[in-house]
Amino acid sequence: MKQEEQHGKKWPLRSYVLRAARMSTLQRNSYNELLPLYSVQYRESDVSLKEIFPFASRYMVEIGFGMGEATVTLAKNNPDTGYLGIEVHKPGVGKVLSEIDHLSLNNLRIVNHDAVEVFQHMIPPNSINGIHIFFPDPWPKKKHHKRRLIQLPFVNLIVPKLVAGGYLYICTDWEEYAQQILAVCSNADGIANSCNGFAQPQSWRPQTKFESKGIDKAHRIREVYFTKTT
Numbered sequence: 001m002k003q004e005e006q007h008g009k010k011w012p013l014r015s016y017v018l019r020a021a022r023m024s025t026l027q028r029n030s031y032n033e034l035l036p037l038y039s040v041q042y043r044e045s046d047v048s049l050k051e052i053f054p055f056a057s058r059y060m061v062e063i064g065f066g067m068g069e070a071t072v073t074l075a076k077n078n079p080d081t082g083y084l085g086i087e088v089h090k091p092g093v094g095k096v097l098s099e100i101d102h103l104s105l106n107n108l109r110i111v112n113h114d115a116v117e118v119f120q121h122m123i124p125p126n127s128i129n130g131i132h133i134f135f136p137d138p139w140p141k142k143k144h145h146k147r148r149l150i151q152l153p154f155v156n157l158i159v160p161k162l163v164a165g166g167y168l169y170i171c172t173d174w175e176e177y178a179q180q181i182l183a184v185c186s187n188a189d190g191i192a193n194s195c196n197g198f199a200q201p202q203s204w205r206p207q208t209k210f211e212s213k214g215i216d217k218a219h220r221i222r223e224v225y226f227t228k229t230t
Contacts, residue, residue, distance in 0.1 A: 030095070039111065053082025053106075067209050071108065072108070083108045086113065123158075129162070131167070134170075148177065160190065182224050190228055191228050199223040199225035
């Protein structure tokens, strides 16, 4: 795995590890046919969110939307907001593409690429109103903790992309990872926690597939909500 030096520590360039996954016929067909229509192709230069969503009054980015249940619901409920979803999992991308087409969602577009590289090269500073990271892979085995997405170099990479007052919203059902996420965000540059520890659930956030599985296992849902101060 490629690495680079950030803040004196080695940080994996990839925000994911691809796993073998089956795609349904609908997901495969949607991926092959609709990706050119409803995606933003990765490039190593800034994108204009205003050009992608000319009607939008604000812009949100979701990192790792999985099968996209929450992503699609939020886009459907907030037509004046532009949503950019970043995901490498092809079944999930295919599923969301089919929903975009079926529901005619002109405020939701996909980037089928690694989130680290997307934020490094494509997202301009001070351009996003909110970043959503709902139930990132907890990598529960200690030897795999280094693969976790929420680490200080990554948070320090994405925070400058927020506008002043913009927010970073992360949810997990894995208690030990939740503590790590809270600690990382508390030590990140330019964001502050307006809550005393974990945040209360945001009423506008739809439940995700992974959240439902966690609830079925009696896992406590933890929410971290920080806002950009500078």
